Amino acid sequence: MIDTVIDTDFWKGRSVFLTGHTGFKGAWLSLWLNKMGASVTGYALSPPTVPSLYELCRVGELTTSIIADVRDLSSLKAAMIQAQPEVVIHIAAQALVRDSYQMPVETYATNVMGTVHLLEAVRYCGSVxxxxxxxxxxxxxxREWAWGYRENEAMGGYDPYSSSKACSELVTAAYRRSFFASSRSHALTPSPAVAVATARAGNVIGGGDWGKDRLVPDCIRAFLKGEPVHLRNPDAIRPWQHVLEPLSGYMLLAQRLVQDGAKFADAWNFGPEDQDARDVGWVVASLCKKWGSGAEYTIDDGIHPHEATYLKLDCSKARAYLNWRSRWNLDTTIDAIVRWTKAYQDGTNLRQVCMKQIDEYEASLFR
Ligand SMILES: NC(=O)c1ccc[n+]([C@@H]2O[C@H](COP(=O)([O-])OP(=O)(O)OC[C@H]3O[C@@H](n4cnc5c(N)ncnc54)[C@H](O)[C@@H]3O)[C@@H](O)[C@H]2O)c1
Known part of the structure; x- marks a missing residue:
């Protein structure tokens, strides 16, 4: 077992190119990287929601923020060459399953060709x-089975969103073999200094998510309006985790890629513990209880598009080789979401609230 932790010294002054910094995960990661002293260039479309964590925490002030499209190869290349990053974290995506049924072409263009463009830009940017x-x-x-999925299991994806992400994985593996450092590389002209990995997380939740058709944001919107939540699929089980959990995995992985290169250039799962795979009804009941008066829910019996049944991630590899494991259980996570949202309701400085929650999470890394 390697004794690895997120290393502030590693990130201090490190140049990071982060796509999707205006979204939910990207805004949290921008704040965390900024806290550690990294120099972040963000590349994304405008925030996908109103309100947004990006605007509420004034993330644009802490990053060099480029509002542009990953479908535009020349713009992406120019931005990366200008930034000269050492670390690239690709988070930008059309991230909603339901929207992918409405906009399959845009979903594939962003999630698949966006990945191709990102990796092309990396090829031409000598600093990465x-x-x-x-x-x-x-x-x-x-496969609808009870076992956790390991990183070497087959790619698939039922709906356009899921399959576009499987395609993004395949594109990354092909680029790694063809152009970048890999123990199995057959590249004629590889860039051995670039180590490329993929990261697979579960259903991510946390304060500041306003995404549509997502359970927790739907609940928060209803609570703030004093209306009941209408639940679809209360029995559906999902692998819930606080947003800081996979973000800690992405940072640990990036560190190891820089330090040990090809050894870590592979796929990695960063999922929650088994007991945090809970059904939707349980999560909403717990949110209502912690929120207190005015929070209630009803069951919506309408017909809804297919969503894959529960799929569990086996995270043994991340635990063994990155010393990564889940730190906040679902109860702590829901508590953090309610505290964050009450602070939003009270008009508190939300950048400070996020930084405090990052402090609390960091403290749990050393326990
Ligand atoms: N939220 C979750 O539960 C979850 C779970 C697993 C994986 N993911 C993945 O994590 C990533 C971030 O998810 P999120 O919840 O923060 O999503 P989000 O919708 O909040 O943010 C998406 C980001 O991508 C940017 N973007 C979208 N299309 C773009 C384009 N064509 N060009 C440039 N930027 C574009 C948006 O502007 C935004 O910054 C996505 O890759 C998603 O697939 C999310």
């Missing part, structure tokens, strides 16, 4: 040493 491409647990072929 590590790339982490963020995909999802939904990239696996769902």
């Amino acid at each position: 040493r590590a790339v982490v491409n963020v995909t999802t647990d939904k990239c696996y072929e769902n």
Whole structure:
């Protein structure tokens, strides 16, 4: 077992190119990287929601923020060459399953060709040493079994979003073999200094997510309006985890890619513990209880698009080789979301609230 932790010294002054910094995960990661002293260039479309964590925490002030499209190869290349990053973290995506049914072409263009463009830009930017491409647990072929999925299991994906993320995985593996450092590389002209990995996480939740058709944001919107939550699929089980959990995995992975290169250039799962795979009804009941008066829910019996049944990630590899494991259980996570949202309701400085929650999470890393 390697004794690895997120190393502030590693990130201090490190140049990071982060796509998707205006979104939910990207805004949290920008704050965390900024806290550690990294120099972040963000590349993304405008925030996908109103309100947004990006605007509420004034993330643009802490990053060199470029509002542009990953479908535009020349713009992406120019931005990366200008930034000269050592670490690239690719988070930008059309991230909603339901929208992928409405906009399959845009979803594939962003999630698949966006990945191709990102990796092309890396090829032409001599400064990059590590790339982490963020995909999802939904990239696996769902065999509807009870065992956790390991990183070497087949790619699949039922709906356009999930399959686009599986494609993003395949694109990354092909680029790694063809152009970048890999123990199995057959590249004629590889860039051995670049180590490229992918990261697959579960259903990520946390304060500041306003995404549509997502359970926790739907609940928060209803609570703030004093209306009941209408639940679809209360029995559906999902692998819930606080947003800081996979983000800690992405940072640990990036560190190891820079330090040990090809050894870590592979796929990695960063999922919650088994007991945090809970059904939707349990999560909403717990949110209502912690929120207190005015929070209640009803069951919506309408017909809804297919969503894959529960798929569990086996995270043994991240535990063994990155010393990564889940630190906040679902109860702590829901508590943090309620505290964050009450602070939003009270008009508190939300950047400070996020930084405090990052402090609390960091403290749990050393326990
Ligand atoms: N939230 C989750 O539960 C979850 C779970 C697993 C994986 N993921 C993955 O994590 C990543 C971030 O998810 P999120 O919840 O923060 O999503 P989000 O919708 O909040 O943010 C998406 C980001 O991508 C940017 N973006 C979208 N299309 C773009 C384009 N064409 N060009 C440039 N930027 C574009 C948006 O502007 C935004 O910054 C995605 O890759 C998603 O697939 C999310």
